[in-house]
Amino acid sequence: MGEYDVVVVGAGHAGCEAGLAAARIGCETLLLSMNLESVAMMPCNPSIGGTGKGHLVCEIDALGGEMGLNIDKTFIQSKMLNTSKGPAVHSLRAQADKTRYHLEMKKTIENEERLSLKQAEVVDLIIDDGAVCGVVTRTNSIYLCKAVIMCTGTFLAGKVFIGESAYYSGPSGLAPSMELADKLHEYGLPMRRFKTGTPARMLASTLDYDKMKQQDGDEEIIPFSFMNEGEKLGRNQISCWLSYTNSDTHRIILENIERSAMYSGNIVGVGPRYCPSIEDKVSRFKDRDRHQLFVEPEGLDTEEMYIQGMSSSLPEDIQEEFYHTIPGLENAEIVRPAYAIEYDCVDPTTLKPSLESKLIDNMFCAGQFNGSSGYEEAAAQGLIAGINAARKINGENPLVLGRNEAYIGVLIDDLVTKGTMEPYRIMTSRAEFRLILRQDNADRRLTEIGYEYGLVSDERYSKFITKKKLVDGEIERLRNKYAEFSKLNEFLASQGSHEATNNNITFYDLLRRPEISYEALKVIDDETRPELNRAERYEVEVRIKYAGYIDKQLAQVEKMKKLENKKLPENINYNVINGLRLEARQKLSEINPISIGQASRISGVSPADINVLLIYLEKERRSNERSERNEYEG
Numbered sequence: 192m193g194e195y196d197v198v199v200v201g202a203g204h205a206g207c208e209a210g211l212a213a214a215r216i217g218c219e220t221l222l223l224s225m226n227l228e229s230v231a232m233m234p235c236n237p238s239i240g241g242t243g244k245g246h247l248v249c250e251i252d253a254l255g256g257e258m259g260l261n262i263d264k265t266f267i268q269s270k271m272l273n274t275s276k277g278p279a280v281h282s283l284r285a286q287a288d289k290t291r292y293h294l295e296m297k298k299t300i301e302n303e304e305r306l307s308l309k310q311a312e313v314v315d316l317i318i319d320d321g322a323v324c325g326v327v328t329r330t331n332s333i334y335l336c337k338a339v340i341m342c343t344g345t346f347l348a349g350k351v352f353i354g355e356s357a358y359y360s361g362p363s364g365l366a367p368s369m370e371l372a373d374k375l376h377e378y379g380l381p382m383r384r385f386k387t388g389t390p391a392r393m394l395a396s397t398l399d400y401d402k403m404k405q406q407d408g409d410e411e412i413i414p415f416s417f418m419n420e421g422e423k424l425g426r427n428q429i430s431c432w433l434s435y436t437n438s439d440t441h442r443i444i445l446e447n448i449e450r451s452a453m454y455s456g457n458i459v460g461v462g463p464r465y466c467p468s469i470e471d472k473v474s475r476f477k478d479r480d481r482h483q484l485f486v487e488p489e490g491l492d493t494e495e496m497y498i499q500g501m502s503s504s505l506p507e508d509i510q511e512e513f514y515h516t517i518p519g520l521e522n523a524e525i526v527r528p529a530y531a532i533e534y535d536c537v538d539p540t541t542l543k544p545s546l547e548s549k550l551i552d553n554m555f556c557a558g559q560f561n562g563s564s565g566y567e568e569a570a571a572q573g574l575i576a577g578i579n580a581a582r583k584i585n586g587e588n589p590l591v592l593g594r595n596e597a598y599i600g601v602l603i604d605d606l607v608t609k610g611t612m613e614p615y616r617i618m619t620s621r622a623e624f625r626l627i628l629r630q631d632n633a634d635r636r637l638t639e640i641g642y643e644y645g646l647v648s649d650e651r652y653s654k655f656i657t658k659k660k661l662v663d664g665e666i667e668r669l670r671n672k673y674a675e676f677s678k679l680n681e682f683l684a685s686q687g688s689h690e691a692t693n694n695n696i697t698f699y700d701l702l703r704r705p706e707i708s709y710e711a712l713k714v715i716d717d718e719t720r721p722e723l724n725r726a727e728r729y730e731v732e733v734r735i736k737y738a739g740y741i742d743k744q745l746a747q748v749e750k751m752k753k754l755e756n757k758k759l760p761e762n763i764n765y766n767v768i769n770g771l772r773l774e775a776r777q778k779l780s781e782i783n784p785i786s787i788g789q790a791s792r793i794s795g796v797s798p799a800d801i802n803v804l805l806i807y808l809e810k811e812r813r814s815n816e817r818s819e820r821n822e823y824e825g
């Protein structure tokens with residue numbers, strides 16, 4: 192039916208980024224989805240971002256991906272979370288209009304040069320000499336290609352559970368992908384069974400809003416994309432609502448717990464620890480007398496409300512009973528019941544850091560297929576898989592982001608190095624260099640890389656360079672500029688700064704005081720102060736206020752880099768290296784790390800094993816040097 196450079200299987204959040212990235216880099220790309228209604232579909236929470244996830248979206252954007260731009264077009268409420276904590280964990284979260292999010296992404300894909308979107312179910316791969324070179328669809332069409340990107344999400348052998356009922360299905364009543372799942376097992380890919388769940392949806396007009404607490408978005412809109420300015424994006428259009436479970440809710444759930452598919456033993460898949468079902472929360476945290484839940488509109492043109500925090504696999508009659516005990520939901524009409532879904536995914540330790548399979552050449556993998564959970568995690572991997580499929584075709588080295596460069600680096604390194612026994616969710620606590628991996632500096636960390644790899648447009652790049660120059664210039668100006676002594680102590684007192692000074696002091700040092708903001712300095716600053724926008728002012732302030740901590744972290748990064756730069760050859764035979772423990776030999780052979788740094792993060796590889804590897808590398812280096820010299824001399 193056709194020949195392409197890249198075929199992407201699945202047009203969820205991973206597949207959309209993968210397809211766009213490969214096409215933007217110059218590959219003729221085909222994006223196949225079982226159903227075009229599932230393009231960038233949100234089968235669960237109608238929101239993008241949140242703790243850790245907001246960071247991923249900013250990074251995707253800085254590299255030239257689409258998720259940030261798409262949510263900026265379609266958000267209906269925006270909120271910065273964790274503002275009472277340090278800037279490292281500030282996380283942007285936006286409610287999306289679910290349907291508009293899907294339609295806007297579909298439109299972007301439809302209008303992208305070199306990218307074709309088609310509805311088709313892939314049922315098999317064509318593999319020649321260990322490398323994938325095409326796909327076969329249910330209607331026996333064959334598409335040949337140089338690389339395939341697997342992004343099948345929760346559809347692969349999807350099975351839905353509601354109480355005692357269980358049936359094969361994809362999410363939201365869509366068809367599951369069964370044949371492809373069988374083929375992947377046949378090809379010997381080590382597959383896993385994971386599960387996830389979603390709460391009920393309720394009819395907005397049947398809720399009692401007087402009994403719930405209104406949750407409005409922020410006054411000031413902060414965009415996800417570095418290309419946008421908040422003031423131009425529109426405003427918050429909806430409210431969310433906060434309510435709580437109570438002892439009646441918990442009693443009903445506990446009395447019927449055996450009827451939950453999770454507890455009856457029907458579900459074999461492992462669920463996400465950090466998005467537990469309400470059954471899990473009530474049974475695991477028995478001392479808690481209530482759990483909070485948010486009622487969130489799914490869009491502007493629908494009456495459906497999402498009940499965040501209350502996913503379940505209890506039967507429908509029990510769902511009716513326990514949801515109705517919640518203040519505000521007493522008379523709620525359930526329009527879609529909560530359900531759990533089990534699906535197949537691959538063991539991510541069988542992937543290289545480029546996201547290419549170690550078992551089938553030219554097959555790249557991304558998203559829920561790799562054992563992660565979440566739209567943002569999926570999109571981040573999709574982007575990298577798209578870039579690396581294109582680079583492999585062009586004979587170039589893959590893009591592998593370090594743990595010090597991006598949350599995307601942390602996410603992929605965790606998956607391919609440590610593996611995961613449950614759906615993996617990103618969290619700020621998973622990153623060791625949080626203070627340098629902030630949302631606000633994602634452009635500084637990644638836009639040049641995106642430009643070099645061919646994804647960032649000239650327009651984005653020049654916007655970034657202008658911002659960089661402005662911010663760096665302003666920091667330099669503040670470092671060299673002294674406050675006028677006659678105005679100083681009066682200013683300090685006005686800011687509640689008790690530490691008066693008898694010395695001259697620079698604006699830079701003034702700004703290091705926690706109680707003094709960049710904005711406040713304006714009154715003692717003169718006309719040389721440049722006009723900065725919100726993002727630029729924020730970056731200036733954070734970089735000065737946290738300079739000490741940031742420098743400390745950068746020094747740690749330098750240490751880590753030494754280990755990351757010590758590359759391990761791909762064909763190393765760990766079984767013949769003396770001194771390695773048996774477990775280390777097995778794990779190192781399985782993961783085949785690319786560097787000493789990656790090796791040191793494999794569970795089961797001890798510091799003593801790392802020393803053995805370092806000695807081995809040094810011996811190899813000397814022996815290579817000797818043979819080179821001998822060759823030269825003789």
Ligand SMILES: Cc1cc2nc3c(=O)[nH]c(=O)nc-3n(C[C@H](O)[C@H](O)[C@H](O)COP(=O)(O)OP(=O)(O)OC[C@H]3O[C@@H](n4cnc5c(N)ncnc54)[C@H](O)[C@@H]3O)c2cc1C
Nearest residue numbers: 201202203204205225235313344345362558559565566569
């Ligand atoms: C019930 C439920 C609850 C969830 N809860 C949340 C949540 O609250 N928040 C959250 O962020 N994430 C949640 N998730 C997970 C979230 O949906 C995924 O993490 C995210 O959508 C994964 O993106 P993806 O691109 O990997 O896969 P998906 O979005 O699932 O997309 C898969 C795509 O692959 C296509 N496809 C599959 N097989 C084939 C085939 N053989 N041939 C052609 N096309 C194929 C599908 O049509 C679809 O387009 C939930 C998922 C479900 C179903």
Ligand SMILES: NC(=O)c1ccc[n+]([C@@H]2O[C@H](COP(=O)([O-])OP(=O)(O)OC[C@H]3O[C@@H](n4cnc5c(N)ncnc54)[C@H](O)[C@@H]3O)[C@@H](O)[C@H]2O)c1
Nearest residue numbers: 236241387388389406431463466485499500502564565566
């Ligand atoms: N819910 C599930 O069953 C499930 C299953 C799989 C994956 N996930 C993952 O979970 C993420 C969604 O997780 P979640 O359900 O924990 O929600 P979330 O990550 O969006 O977090 C919700 C939290 O956001 C805060 N919040 C602030 N303002 C809010 C508002 N107006 N409305 C709602 N919450 C507000 C609250 O602290 C609340 O606890 C997805 O990104 C996905 O990765 C969830």
